Amino acid sequence: MxxxxxxxxxxxxxxxxxxxxxxxxxxxxxxxxxxxxxxxxxxxxxxxxxxxxxxxxxxxxxxxxxxxxxxxxxxxxxxxxxxxxxxxxxxxxxxxxxxxxxxxxxNSKFKIFEEIDPLELTEIHSYSTVTMVGAFKGYINRIAPVAKRLHVLEMNPDSLRGEHQHHYVPAHKFADVIPCSDIVIITGLTLINKTLESILETVTP
Incomplete structure (x- = not known):
């Protein structure tokens, strides 16, 4: 693990x-x-x-x-x-x-970024396909208008409502959408529920 x-x-x-x-x-x-x-x-x-x-x-x-x-x-x-x-x-x-x-x-090999949103370090374009593991409303609101396609992997379909409902993808279908994604955003919860390794195996470098 x-x-x-x-x-x-x-x-x-x-x-x-x-x-x-x-x-x-x-x-x-x-x-x-x-x-x-x-x-x-x-x-x-x-x-x-x-x-x-x-x-x-x-x-x-x-x-x-x-x-x-x-x-x-x-x-x-x-x-x-x-x-x-x-x-x-x-x-x-x-x-x-x-x-x-x-x-x-x-360790001088690493640089720590403080008080910065990870999205500020990510370049999302109009042609980007983005997959999020976990429904973060703040990120969805910012990514959906920019990206060509947004997939949100969630266990609970009620996590996305209204205009964002169509972004929902059942969590168990991660292998169907992640390999086709340009950017993958993964919640740290995957370390605890032990799904991170199987998710990373489907990420295309």
């Missing part, structure tokens, strides 16, 4: 900086979750649960990263988890978001 592989690469190069990091605070919200690490860095991730909590106690997760046990755990423990409750992938992405900025800033 991309998230775990990313952590392994970071650990191999910057292990001396992150091995002692632990979770100092965590918040799990309805839409977003946040984590604060012992060095003061913070990261957020989308909250995504595919199923409701099991009714029977014996089916529930009571591992080291279950509620009430998360704070004080080392980040390395989080990525060592073999069994993942639905909260673990959320915490992993949030932790990577907390760790990454400081490490990227140390």
């Amino acid at each position: 991309i998230v775990d592989e990313s952590y392994k690469l970071i650990d191999a190069k910057y292990g001396d900086l992150i091995n002692n990091l632990f979770v100092s605070d965590v918040r799990i919200g309805a839409l977003l979750s946040a984590i604060r690490l012992s060095d003061g860095s913070c990261g957020v991730a989308s909250t995504h649960f595919e199923r409701s909590c099991p009714v029977e106690v014996k089916q529930r997760y009571f591992g080291p990263f279950s509620p009430g046990k998360i704070v004080g755990r080392k980040v390395s423990e989080l990525f060592d988890q073999e069994y993942e409750s639905e909260v673990v992938p959320i915490l992993k992405v949030a932790a990577l978001n907390a760790i990454s900025p400081a490490l990227v800033a140390r």
